[in-house]
Amino acid sequence: MVDSTSSHPSSDSSASTGDNLTLPRRLNLLQGTALNMIDMVGIGPFVVLPLVIKTLGGPQFLWAWILGAVVSVVDAFVWSELGAAFPQAGGSYKFLKISYGEQRWGRLLSFLYVWQTLIQAPLVVASGAIGFAQYMSYLMPLDDWQRRAVSGGVVILIIILLYRKIDSIGKIGLIMWGAVLITLGWIIIGGLSNPQIPLSETLGSMGTVSGGLIAAGLGQASVKTIYCYLGYYNVCHLGGEIKNPTRNIPASMFISIAGIAGLYLLMNISVVSVVPWQQAQNSDFIVSTFVETLYGPSAAKLATILVLLVAFSSLFAVLLGYSRVPYAAAADGQFFRIFARLHPTRQFPYVSLLFLGGLGFVFSLLFRLGDVITAILAMRIVIQFVGQAVGLLLLHRRRKASEFPFRMPLYPLPVLLAIGIWLFIFFSTGTTFMLSGLTVIGLGVVAFLVSAGVRRQWPFN
Template sequence: MSQSQLSRHLTLLQATAINMTDMVGIGPFVVLSVVAEIMHGPWFLYAWIAGALLSFIDAMVWSELGTTFPEAGGSYNFLKESFGPKTGKLMSFLFVWQTMIQAPLVIASAAIGFAQYTMYLYPLGFWETKAVSGMVIILIVFLLYRNIETIGKISVALWVGVVVTMIWIISGGVAQGHFLEPIKHINDGFELNMAFAAALGAASVKSVYSYLGYYNVCHLGGEIIAPQKNIPRSMFISIAGIAVLYLCMNISVASVLPLAQIEQSQFVISEFIQQIAGPKTAMIATILILWIAFASVFSATLGYSRIPYAAAKDGAFFKVFAKLHPTKNFPYVSLLVLGAVAFGFSMLFKLKEVISAILAMRIMIQFIGQAIGLLALSKRKGRDFMKWKMPLYPIPVILAILIWIGIFISTGRSMMLAGLGVTLLGMIIYYLKTYTKVLPYTYSILTRFIR
């Protein structure tokens, strides 16, 4: 080969493992208490069901686009192809623009959560906590600095740890003999009104965060074996598996700990294990939770590193990001830059700030944008153009758009404005890049500097 190329070596098992490890992470362990506090009643389980339903519906959109355009970069290609030559360039640029901000936020959120949960094992000061989160990101970049075959094997090993830990947590609640009690009382005091709808919306912002990653396989589309079959399968298997694990974990915890304790706890799973098996076992459980958090950072960083690479290879981003490692064939410049930005974010932000910012920043372009793009593509090319077709089209697409709009509103005014501001700034930069000589000149200087 005269030029390094991405190669298709990821199997269905490995793709599913990458998805599931990205989805779980530290999210459900930190967010469980937040969701319970927002809902403030045994019906907090509905927020986790809502997150699963949204993920399943949205995965249909990703499946159609992912199988039709199975290349590195995922949404970058979807937006570019769906909206046509002119608008597609703008939308795909905006996606890469917001990815360079929100992807490091996702990576940083998992690293911050890792450091936060470490405090159950050992009390950490402010700077010690920042040091832990920073070291997690450095180690992740080190492990990802290798070929995709090795990464696939590492992903499966990390995924096994994730599944074993979740099953152990769930079985602990089952063994207590009260596992079904939270389900029996899920509607105690329940009233379907505007207050419940508002609480469900706010709680769903947090629960959806814990499901994000079901589409990670689409960012690795150029490295998946038989993508037309394995991309949809890996997403639906991941969502179904994670939804069952999340619901069972929440039910298990609620069958042992009182709701008031769940709502106020910073280490709810560790306290749950301590209640049923003692402090030493709780420490082991905490170590396994940290394993899961680490696995999530690993998987998320892997997927996101392919997006700037895909854009640069297409001529829409700095050319230096299109470089592949000469012997290991992975986008090393993209990996190193995202890792460096994520390291900086992990030093600056707190976890709760990051979660809402992640959703607000990506909903408009990535989720709503590509759903609208699928409608436009289907109208322009016809439904036979799609390599995988969702049932009941276009109902799932319309539902996905409406639900994402609701989630966007639920992030709050400040986060909505921040998301809109980032998008507007991206549009200005795109205009300067495309129609003036200001950014091309800056681009050439930065490229020489990075080299």
């Protein structure tokens, strides 16, 4: 593990975890990028596209997707500096602990991140599973309990697929990445080659943006689009299993963002070139409606199956990455020791996987999709995104530039810009969701103080 007095760790063939087993470094740049991209493209863009159009009330919705890409790129500079310097399992857990000091405030911030992960990671899994069941109802009528059964079954199947060595997981990820590219490619090529509405008319109306629109609707719409970009940093959670991490971690993030941003923008333009935005904003199955308009009902069913495969692939990558977070904290001695256990023969954190997957299964039976998307983002911004960016500023004050293998251009401007944008997005979630996120943080502080008091650690030592 990394301590606050060391420079960036070695990129050897395995990463030490604190017990007698290690996470092997077997994921290359292609596999890491594929896992990032399938994490980013889940059910999100297929269910969020109509919501974004409705939020802005017009064809200017494309700007919300552009803002989502800009936020991702700016924030990726923060992740790249931290991920390249500290390529270990756990991602933000490690970054927060090292940045704020491992003996004091870093303990609190990293604990709060793990605390949030125990709640928000299963919610992310549940949101994907619920969206999967929603699209499944296009193929066959499903009542409420049947949808819940489908979403719960998807989570169980994901757990079974992840219960194996990381080698085969990288290969499975490449297959799923292929499904993502085929699905988005079909939508893009189909719409742009067979437009029902002239592109000049569509793009021309998108170019009209007023200051009132930016102030009133763009922030709220961007909350939903950013949800669809989240996952560009998944490779940091797998930092202990990435080959040549000082190069591959930053490269995989920027490649993922550039690729997904291009695909999202082309997909949106393609869809509204076939389905008028006035109709698209009220569609529960926009991709199915789009393909049915072009090719008929049979093709629409095939497209729906591909969307389901993409959603399934994303859940696979999400649960894979998050299962490493409680594991890293436990291996560090800051969480329940049982989560530090690796499978004796397959070398993966099976306790953490089963716990988060089990909660995801329960949440998928309890909640609705619309109830979790905004709450997920509001819960993560303060500690993970803003806290992490501030932590990087503190880290630069204590360490030499040579200790950061990746250096962002124009430092510290991207960091300050990231902090400002994330705070803007946080306030755009609304009072209810801001309070829910702050409440989770408050409960986490109480839990930390109780735990520290029992163990006679800072601030009670």
